[in-house]
Amino acid sequence: MQPIDRQEFAAGVRWWQTKTKWPNDFHNGAYGVLAAQNPDGEFLDNWWPDFLRRLTRWGALRPLSGVDVTGLLVANRDGLASAWQQACAPVKDMDITGVTWEQVRAFPEVVARLKPTKSGSPVFPSKFCHFLLPRIFPVFDNAAVGGSNTYEAYFNLIKNTWVATHADLQAELVAELARLVEDDGQSRLYDGFPMATKITELALIGRRHA
Template sequence: MLPIDREQFVAGVRWWQTRTSWPNDFHNSDYEVLAAQNPDGDFRDSWWAGFLSRLTAWNALRPHSQADVTSRFTEHRDELSRTWHQACAPVKDLDITAVTWDQVRTFPEVVAWLKPTGPDPF
């Protein structure tokens, strides 16, 4: 996944503020809900069904299909769980200001396998 630059970030914020009625803390509050739904990194089919519905509602799968992303989830579920336990579990109760990117970076790298945004990593 490629990082965005400052100009892209500003454009995204501008779009958020002018084209949506979403509250400013939308993602922060949503992340709290998501964390509460899976506080122990237990990536089972029952969790995936609800999470897939949320991703679909966000239009976050495009241009991939639910079947394609679900297949990738199933294929990488064990790695997802293992990486969550290694990277996220040790810091899950810390304030975000006490967590460095290097501590957790492996988890979003594995998550990116579920819906690649560039050339397929495999």
């Protein structure tokens, strides 16, 4: 597996900052909000509207409507809760380096039922899962990264790329991303910020958009 290099990471940061309208804090502020709203397996009606609005803003629903996805959420609510308890609750305080796809796959597989696609696109399940456990589930965006036709493939690409990167460089990039987040001036770095998944995502963006 090809490890991260500094040039890829820097190129990914530049692309994020100049080619998108995504926040310069790399969603740091959003992660604190999402953690406070995390239903911890209780996917009830009062939690869903704000979560649905975020999924919509992140372009996760197209071409379905919010009504369509809401209906599928209701139909699969018990399955979501069961999969969360089985796959996510035991590892929710860990990050992607400490889990395998086999351990957590039950949850994204149920999530995928809320927006079924012929291609098995990873976009919707990755964003849904990332909002709940960002340190475990990496987010996938076709324009940014592309290239993965299943969420399992993308999850393992993120995990194995990070693991293949030397620990000294990992530490340097963690410090650099923390500086970039706090230089934005909006907030201090959130304690649960998903460093491994975010740094690797940026490096893969840089690898594609060098």
